[in-house]
């Protein structure tokens with residue numbers, strides 16, 4: 051299976067993915083001052099962000115980064131559920147990235163208004179391809195239920211939305227979220243999934259094989275122009 055990179059464990063996965071991301075940032079074309087990256091939250095990427103924070107010497111220019119979020123929980127930025135807080139603690143507090151280049155989704159704002167604001171921000175700040183914002187890199191995770199970003203099974207209408215950003219609701223917790231839509235996810239130059247842990251193995255196999263894809267948002271991520279890569283660990287792979 052192409053572009054599926056299997057690692058011994060979550061630590062090795064994080065190390066190799068950090069190097070991949072650093073290579074993309076350093077390798078951006080000379081005429082590009084900015085590298086537009088949108089990141090997901092959750093637990094899996096914590097090791098990755100810690101690794102990136104410890105790799106400062108490898109990145110020629112952190113301030114090339116324009117950092118955006120794929121999704122956010124509708125909680126204040128200091129809430130333990132906040133994706134912003136997690137990335138602030140694991141990465142941003144340890145690197146010298148200008149605050150002007152950190153574009154968080156404001157989970158504390160009214161969700162509908164914030165989805166509009168962030169969608170407008172993405173529309174204005176991100177270079178376009180085929181008139182749709184085209185991030186240089188979008189980093190995604192996958193839930194055991196096949197969700198990605200904050201688009202959950204049964205809400206694939208959000209994936210197909212004509213907007214850049216939508217409000218979603220977690221089907222189990224009822225937590226309101228803000229999420230980029232499939233329109234933006236599938237227009238990136240590079241999309242990388244980071245998947246770790248045995249609890250995701252069955253779903254990952256389904257998604258990689260393309261089974262039931264109309265139902266699982268993670269299987270709907272098919273970059274129109276860009277590359278799709280899967281960075282996974284042994285625990286997340288069975289039967290491949």
Ligand code: 6PG
Pocket residue numbers: 090091092093094095120121122123133190191192193197198199200
């Ligand atoms: C979030 C993430 C979400 C995450 C998956 C996997 O806000 O939770 O953006 O899409 O990537 O739920 O989460 P874990 O890495 O915690 O398993």
